Amino acid sequence: MRILWNRLSSALLVLCAASFITFTLARVIPSDPALAYIGPKATAADSAKLRITLGLDQPIPVQYFKYVWQTLHGNWGYSLSTKQPVLQEIINRLPATLELIFFAMSFAVIFGVAMGVYAAKYRGRLQDSVIRIVAIAGVSMPAFWLGLLLQMLFAGRLTWFPATGQFDIDLKYDNPISKVTGFPIFDSIITGNFAATVNGLHHMVLPALTLSAYSFGLLSRMARANLLEVMSQDYIKVARAYGLSERLVFFKLALRNALPPIITVTGLSTAYLITGTFFVEQVYNWPGIGSFAVNSLLSIDYPAIMGITLLAAVGYLVINFIVDLIHAKLDPRVWMR
Template sequence: LYLGPRARPAEIERVNKQLGLDKPLPAQYLDYVGDVVRGDWGDSISSKQPVLDEITSRLPATMELVMVAMLLAVVVGTPLGVLSAQLHGKLPDMVVRIISLVGVSMPAFYLGLLLQLLLFHELGLFFLTRRFDGTLRFTHPIDELTGFYLFDTAVTGNWVAFKDVAGHLVLPALTLAAYPIGLVARMTRATMLEVMEQNYIRTARAYGISERFILYNYALRNAIVPTLTVIGLTLAYLLTGAFYVEYIFNWGGLGTFTTTAFLNLDYPAIMGMTLFGAGGYVIINLVVDLAQAWLDPRIRLK
C-alpha cells in the first residue's frame, strides 16, 4: 500500500526498517504508543503528510458544523420537549412526538440527499456542497484566523462572506441536527413529565403558584440534568455522525478525511482518527459528569 503494487523487494525492506515493521509485535506496539505520546501519529499514505497535522487542519471545519448542529438541537429540541410535556396528550404533543420519531429514525445520509433534492434542486434554496463559494477567494477573501469561518468573517466584518458561509451551513447543519433534535425533545419531554408528578410540584400547585412559574423554574430546572447527559452523548455522536454528512456535502473536514482514508486503506490516518474519536468521547463524558455535579448539588464529586 505504501509503495504501490510494483514495489521492489529492496524498497519494501527499506520501508519495513523505516517504519519499524521488522521488529517483534510488542516492540512495534510500544514504539507506536511512544510516538503517539510524542505527537507523531505517522504519515498519511494518501497525502504523505503527518496525520496529526491533517487532523488539526481539518478540525475547525468539523467543529463548526458540529457546534451549529448542537446549537440547533438545544435551541429547537428543548422547547419542543417542554411544549410536548406541557400539552401532554393534546395535538401539539402528538406532533412533537412524530417529529422526534422521524428525527431519530431517519438515516443522516438519506436526509441529506432528501434536503439536497428538495431545498436545493427543486426550490433553489441554500447551497449544495463545500463551506463557501469559491469565487469568494477573489472577491471577498476570508482571513482564516481560527478556521471557524462564521467567527472569522464576523470578526473581520466580512459580511458578504459571512452570509455565504452561513448559507452553506444550513443544509449540512439541518441534516446533522435532525437526530439530536429528536433525541433532546424526547428526553426533555420524558423527564419533564416525570418531574411534574413529584410531590413538591403538587405542593407548589396547592400554594397557588402559577403553572408557568412551576414549569420553567421547578420542572425544567430539575429535568435539565438527565437531559444534559443526553446532550453530551449526542455531541459525541455528532463527531462521528458528521462523517456521513461531510461526505455528502463535500465539507472538507474530519469526516471527509476519514471517509477518504477508509476508501484508500490509509491505515495511519484510520488509526489517528480512531485515537482522536476515542479521546473525544472520554473528554466529552468527563465534561458532562463535571457539569452534572455543578448543576445538581445532590451529585457529589468524590
C-alpha cells in the same frame, strides 16, 4: 480529588485500550498499507522497500510501542494517502468539524428542548403527535440518507441552499477569509467579512440540519418525558396549591429538575456527533475530520485511522467529563455516588 483521579485514570485506560485495539485491527486485516502509499500499480520491489521504510516489517508489539512513544511526542505519523503529517491534517480539518457540530448541536438543543417542552404542554394532542413523529423520524433516519434527501430537495430541486462545501469556491477569490483562529465562520465575523459569514451560514444549513436530526429527536423526546414526570411530582402540586405563578413553577421548579438527564443526553449526543460527521461530511463534501476519516478508512490509511480514533476517544472522554462536572454542579449528590 480521589474521584477526579479515578476518572482520569479510567480515561487513560480507555485511551490505551482504544489505541491498542485499533492498532492491532489495522495490522491484522489482509491489506498492504505500502500500496496505499505508492499507488496500485507500484512494483513488488517498490512495495517491499517502502514496507521497510515505514517500519511495517517489524513485529506488531514493536510497532505499537513505537507508535505510542511517537504519538506522545507529537509525531502521529504521516497519512498514507495525503502524505501529510496526521496531526497537521487533523488540526487543519478540526475547525470545520467543530463549527458544524456547534451549529448542529445548537439547533438540536434549542429546537429539540423547545419542541419537547411544547409537546409536554400539549400532551396527547395533535401537536404532541406531530412532534413525536418528527422526533422519531430524526432518531431513526440514517444521516447519510437524510442528507441526500435534503440535498436533492433543497439544493437540487428548490436550489435554496448549496449542495456541498463550506463556502462558495468563488469566495476565496472575491472575499477571502483572513485566518485568525482557524474557525472560518467565526473568523469571518471578527474580521468583518460579512459576505463570507452569510455565505458560510448558507452552506451550513443543510449539513447542520442533517447532523442535528438524531440529537434533535432524542432531546425532544427526553425533554417531554422528563417534564411530564417532574410535573406530576407532589412538590409541583404543592407549589401550585400555594399559588405560585405557572411560569415560576414551570421554569424554576419543573424545568430545572428535568434538566440533569437532558444535559447528560446533550453531552452524549455531542460525543455521538463526532462520529456522526463521518457520513454527513461525506455527503456534503465538508472539509473536516469526518470526510478525512471516511477516505482514510476506504484507503486503509492506518496512521490517519489511528489519529482519528485517538481524537474521537479523547473527544468522548472530555465531553463526558464536562457533563459530569455540569451534572455535579446541578446536583452535588453526583460526587457522593
